[in-house]
Amino acid sequence: MLTICRKASGTVTALLALSAPAFAHPHVFAEARLDVVVNGDQVEALRHLWRFDDLFSSTVLIEFDRNKNLELDQGELQEVAGVVHESLAEFNYFQIVTANGKDVAMQAPAELIADFTDNQLIILxxxxxxxxxxxxxxxAFGVYDPTFYTAIDFTEDEYMAVENLPPGCSRQVIRPDPEEAIAQNQETLTEAFFNDPAGNDLSKIFATTLEITCDANG
Structure with missing residues (x-):
C-alpha cells in the first residue's frame, strides 16, 4: 500500500493509510519502468520510475502545495520524496528480487526523487x-504492493529493460493470466488470507515480472 504520511501542525496528513486493512482491489495506480543495470556477470542496480494516476497526483498536489500556487516547487517535491521514502521502507519499496527462486535482499535507496509533470506525480x-x-x-525482478492497494503496471514489455545484457543470457517479461493465477493458488486464497491486517501476497500472484536467464555454459 503506497502510503504518504506526514505530521504537520499537530495533525497527520495521510494520503493513503498504512494501518488500513487489505482491500480487494487497488485504489491507486501507477505506470512504471524498471531498468536492471548489469555490470559484467552481476546485477549492479535497479532503476525505478513510477508515474501515478491523475486522482492520486492531484491529492498529493493539494496536500503538499504549502504556498497554494497550484504547483509543487522544489522544496515541496523534496518533502513528498522524503515522506514516500520513509513510508515504503517496510515494504522494500515494492520491489522483489529472486535468484533461482530464493529471495535476494536489496539496500534501501539513498534517496527518492519526486517530480510533477503534466499533472502527474513521478517518483524515481x-x-x-x-x-x-x-x-x-x-x-527475477518484480514490483508490487503486498497490500494490493497500489497497482504498479508495466504497460509495455520494453518498460522492463536490461542494460548490458551479457551473451548467453536472455530476457523475458512474464505476465500471469489472472484466472490461471487464481486457480493455481485457490487453496491459499481463504478469508483469513484476505483479512490479514499485515497484507498478503495477492498482488505478487498477479505481478508482472522480468526474468533474466543465463546459460552456465554461455
Missing part, C-alpha cells in the same frame, strides 16, 4: 543489492 529511485547478484540460472 535507484536501489542496489546488499550482496552481489551473479547472473546464474534465473534471476
Amino acid at each position: 529511485f535507484e536501489s542496489l543489492p546488499k550482496e552481489p547478484i551473479p547472473l546464474e540460472g534465473t534471476v
Whole structure:
C-alpha cells in the first residue's frame, strides 16, 4: 500500500493509510519502468520510475502545495520524496528480487526523487543489492504492493529493460493470466488470507515480472 504520511501542525496528513486493512482491489495506480543495470556477470542496480494516476497526483498536489500556487516547487517535491521514502521502507519499496527462486535482499535507496509533470506525480529511485547478484540460472525482478492497494503496471514489455545484457543470457517479461493465477493458488486464497491486517501476497500472484536467464555454459 503506497502510503504518504506526514505530521504537520499537530495533525497527520495521510494520503493513503498504512494501518488500513487489505482491500480487494487497488485504489491507486501507477505506470512504471524498471531498468536492471548489469555490470559484467552481476546485477549492479535497479532503476525505478513510477508515474501515478491523475486522482492520486492531484491529492498529493493539494496536500503538499504549502504556498497554494497550484504547483509543487522544489522544496515541496523534496518533502513528498522524503515522506514516500520513509513510508515504503517496510515494504522494500515494492520491489522483489529472486535468484533461482530464493529471495535476494536489496539496500534501501539513498534517496527518492519526486517530480510533477503534466499533472502527474513521478517518483524515481535507484536501489542496489546488499550482496552481489551473479547472473546464474534465473534471476527475477518484480514490483508490487503486498497490500494490493497500489497497482504498479508495466504497460509495455520494453518498460522492463536490461542494460548490458551479457551473451548467453536472455530476457523475458512474464505476465500471469489472472484466472490461471487464481486457480493455481485457490487453496491459499481463504478469508483469513484476505483479512490479514499485515497484507498478503495477492498482488505478487498477479505481478508482472522480468526474468533474466543465463546459460552456465554461455
